[in-house]
Amino acid sequence: MSICRESSASAWRAVEVGAIGIFDSGVGGLTVARAIMEELPGRRVIYLGDTARVPYGPKSPRTIRRFSKENGDFLADHGIDALVVACNTASALAIEELHSRYPFPVLGVLEPGVREGLRAAKGGPLGVIGTVGTIKSAAYRLAAARLDSAAVVECRACPLFVPLAEEGMVDHLATELIARDYLEPLTTAGIRALVLGCTHYPLLAPIIQRVVGADVTLVDSADAVARELVARLPDAQAGSEATVPPSPNRFFVTDIATRFSEVGARFLGSELPAVELADLVE
Template sequence: MDNRPIGFLDSGVGGLTVVKELIRQLPQEEVVYIGDSARAPYGPRSAEQIRDFTWDLVRFLLTKDVKMIVIACNTATAVVWEDIKAKLDIPVIGVILPGASAAIQTNQGGKIGVIGTPMTIQSDIYREKIQLLSPQTEVMSLSCPRFAPLVESNEISSNLARQVVYESLIPMIDQGVDTLVLGCTHYPLLRPLIQEAVGDGVSLIDSGAECIRDVSVLLNYFQLNRSWQEGEPNHRFYTTASAKIFKEIAENWLKIEINVEHVDL
């Protein structure tokens, strides 16, 4: 057993969608989460900036003695996951490969859509991973740069959000995809609006939620599970922006009461 917490990092609040799945699947595990909302979104930034910012978050989590790190951000996974994984002596999990694998398993018609931040789409990493596993599958990618800011500003239920989501997805709607990868962990917070826009016939893949299955496998393989005898986990959440706004979004999404601290990196 290993009773240390699991570290989660994201450009902001999007990684909470991954934490929610961890709490559902592995309720005995403890979370330390850092969201870099002060510098969000990462999607439009340069690869160099994303790399530097992500390493800031990694170093912060290492001060909390985490046993594993989940890069709960597609953009950061696309840019720097391989580098971080190679340099740390604890498991480091990204969200892209699990999402790509789930999309292939779900897809029926040979066409998969991917929506994500500008950097994730520019990297073309989803198409590469999907076609590596399923060369015959056609992949259509679409950048949706306005989605993450809607989530960070807590406007996910607004009329503006509905309009932005529909207008942004128009190029994808007529492509004939039956599977759509939500290639940013912010996007599941907009899931009802995305589903409404693309229709019930399209299966949505939450790449972040899928990665928790990999977390569970690694915890078992390396015997890192937290003991139930430790009692209820003490989840800790940190943000580089407003703790009040983060807490409001997080408690609404996670359906639990949490403590949030502001940190400067």
């Protein structure tokens, strides 16, 4: 059973939909949608890419929280059992407010990735790569400290990875050269595991793995979130046993659906169905 708003942002009624809502500032969150669809093929996904207001990174915390609430309310109005914040910046700055706003589970990409990264690092240094905004927020360091006060976390911003992933330059010499420049301080620090702290980065995983070496475990936050979602949903087992969702997945954007469809297929791993335009203004 899922929840749908009845008359205000804080009042939702139960509806028989059972969808999982996912939002991101743009196209990158489709890697999270893909992982969830693979983990729970019988559950419907409703995705919102806030392409009219991307990127979130340079914006103020207050603005990020407002955007996140508007995105969450839009998805709640479509009937969801859980909300996944597939944006690292929104996960860092808005997740607590979203937890208190909705009666269903709300998951960000940050803590599941850190939790799995610490396990993979086995007490050694943990590396984290992300956008400039995410790394400057220190959200990954803080999350790691909450989980393990003795954790050693080495962070590095990799801003060019996002356009490289969107342009499909996932196995290009230029991408490898940039990756070596970005990641050299982390390999020098002797990291044992590396969290891909941006939803674009899994597309570059082969090059990243080649640069950091086979001894470093890559942690994809998308996979970590999907596994945690299974643990959080009481009827997740039923969703994992089915082979197709009960009704079609839906994909919304707030601007320029054509570009989203073209780029999104690389992130989702398959062609997107018709992308719909969302109006977040009531």
